[in-house]
Amino acid sequence: MVIIQFPDNSIKKFPSGTSALDVANSISEGLARNVLAAKVNNKVIDTLIPLEENNQLKLELLTWKDDQGKETMWHSSAHLMAEAIHFYYPKVKFAIGPPIEHGFYYDMEFPKETSFSSESFLKIEKKILELAKEKNEYKRKLVTKKEAIKYFTEKNNNYKLELINDLEDGQITFYQQGQFIDLCKGPHIPHTGHIKAVKLLNVAGAYWKGDEKNKQLTRIYGISFPKKKELTSHLERLEEAKKRDHRKIGKNMSLFMFSKKVGQGLPLWLPKGAFLRSQLVDFMKQTQLKFGYQPVITPHIGSKELYVCSGHYDKYGEDSFQPIKTPDANEEFFLKPMNCPHHCEIYKSEPRSYKDLPIRFAEFGTVYRYEQSGELHGLTRVRGFTQDDAHIFAMPHQVQSEFESVIDIVLYVLKAMGFDKYIAQISLRDPKKKEKYIGSDENWQLAEEAIIQSAKNKNLETTIEYGEAAFYGPKLDFMIKDAIGRKWQLGTIQVDYNLPERFQLEYKGSDDKMHRPVMIHRAPFGSLERFIALLIEHTGGNFPLWLTPVQFIILPISKKYNEYCYKLLNSIKNYDIRGHVDDRNETTGKKIRDAELKKIPYMLIIGEKEVTENQISVREHGGNNLGSIKEGDLMQMIKEKIDKEIEKN
């Protein structure tokens, strides 16, 4: 007897041997047709296996509408793709093939003589759909470790054997659909027929077990859907997202550029981009003054000794830009990869008393890091960038409140820029790889606890990632997704007990003894380059009015009004609002179209009527016509809008 409790709390009894699919069938044919997996007592399982008897089970039937339903479907799709690839390339060794946030991938080793590229996608997609039509069941089979090892030894698949080695005997399952058998813990969808549309997206290299010392396998990414239409709209969404790519918008709106001659990953800010950036810097400067920060300025290079002291040399020296040498070659300098060592030296420049603390040194420090060429990416990953950096030197008992006050700044900034979806990630050290970090266990524990506690006090919803800490201390990172869903770290706050030790930083306490301060590293924007990249992708180039480089454009209906328009422009400039006149010999329709494409918020149209009535005809970006307005009223309206934007900050 199988006793089932449904999500609506109703309870029903079924005969022994009943599977989740049978239950679905008893409810409706439609549900049975759509059910992909089952959640029993919160564990996702196959729909085909008989449900456990006697104990009452909580059962939820999962379909495409459920995230775990999608996940199951994509996992099964990975198997099906493997079957199709196996059909054309029988010698391929399969490694792992999991579902991911949007779709799935499978890592595999192609025989040396076989090269695989995206040209083969079409025939594989075709084969997948062909196999899908066969509606083959995903059959689960419990095997012994011995059997599993025997099977994959015969297949000569060292990857699966390695995986089996780590598994416990008695827990090992194979899944078979059609002619394809795979080591897999499941669960899977009932049969391949659910997969109605599939698209292979790209092929890439991926290291076995994510370790670059291991062999690089071929990874094929794909996505599948239960309806063709959903695939089409998914692909359309991807196309839409590409239009928000900051590299594309940056080019179109003349915000920034790169030049091969200047160098890879070294952005050049064009006048409009530089303006936007300076608005952000001014905003942050003001914010930091309010929060008690003191600006400092340090040079772009520092001696090797400085970084040996901080530990950066040991950690990154080899992978940095190579040192700059003085003519007699006795001295070596590095391009500044971080501002903290310089700030430590400023701290040390005079004796500090407990009465001085906390001390907060802030600098828009431009730093240079030799990032691997394959990792460079528009403005989000560059080799020269500017941090809105600051270092807080505090007494141990002040760490908590200082940390929380930085969280306030970060949240304030994110909100002001309209980033309402962010991920707050607590980045701790990998306890298994302590050799990657400097400092004592005790210091790490103190620092990690301080962060976890602060996040808790601020009611932040956080995720924890091990192995993501900086080498000198743990972090609280604020991540934002870009147009195609990649996560980027923007704001970061780090607690550091280690650099103060390395730099022998001290302050005199009320007990007349010397004590060691704790450092907090923090950057609410993170890097201005990356922040602006994400700002572009989120706004699609339609920036908040206070940030936008060109706020209005005056469009004379014909050149008869050009002179009047320039007078108007001069008058408007007194209001501290930015714009210019489009005096080209073009029709009004053309000028409007161009202004729309340039995403200019206000178009001020001037013709016969406006000149005689001394009014301005105003069109907003996007097509909204505000009608005729007096100059003063319009300026007040724009001013108010800007004030509101900054006020919400």
Added chain:
RNA sequence: GCUGACGUAGCUCAGGGGUAGAGCACUUCCUUGGUAAGGAAGAGGUCGGGAGUUCAAAUCUCCUCGUCAGCUCCA
């Protein structure tokens, strides 16, 4: 750095061994206009760079630089 793809006019792209193409942008002229493209003419490129194969290379081969997707890395 690794795997795969791509580099043709300022931008978006077509062409694919035999004299370099389109649309937009740009310049000049005509037109003087009313809320997303008025008309005409013109200028603009050693087809990323280098070597090779060939009578002949933008096109084929190799190398190199850069860009894109992913992996690894990310102070």
